[in-house]
Amino acid sequence: MRQTALRLNKQERRIVDEFRSKGLHRAREFNRAHILAALDRNVPEQQIMEVLKVGRTALWRTRAAYVKGGVEYALHDEARPGKPKRYAADAQAQVTALACSAPPPGASRWTVALLTEAARRRPGMKAISRETIRRILKKTFSNPGAS
Numbered sequence: 001m002r003q004t005a006l007r008l009n010k011q012e013r014r015i016v017d018e019f020r021s022k023g024l025h026r027a028r029e030f031n032r033a034h035i036l037a038a039l040d041r042n043v044p045e046q047q048i049m050e051v052l053k054v055g056r057t058a059l060w061r062t063r064a065a066y067v068k069g070g071v072e073y074a075l076h077d078e079a080r081p082g083k084p085k086r087y088a089a090d091a092q093a094q095v096t097a098l099a100c101s102a103p104p105p106g107a108s109r110w111t112v113a114l115l116t117e118a119a120r121r122r123p124g125m126k127a128i129s130r131e132t133i134r135r136i137l138k139k140t141f142s143n144p145g146a147s
Contacts, residue, residue, distance in 0.1 A: 006036070032065075035058065087125070087132065091124060
């Protein structure tokens, strides 16, 4: 199989060598740096795949990223947006305030189930789950029921 040549200039080669020699980076980023260095030295793709234990797709994507955006683009992962939060900070504050308030009549303290019932009675939180309540309270380091 014919390999497409990849040539790094002196500055890019220096960036890749520094990246490989120091710093705390993700394993994927280190592999990309090794791939770029190996491709620059005309190491056969098959040998790169065997030594680095990466697939052909990783080689192709690294090379394509280099061609598209340069060394920095090829080395680093793009930021991913992630799933947006379903409940805003004000809803989380409401749950926390509810947990800090007096428990309902007949209960000596708040439980996650009681908090879920009370939160579902509030506007905008009709479908809030027990697990969401638990996660909100865990983030606030609160202890419902302890006064």
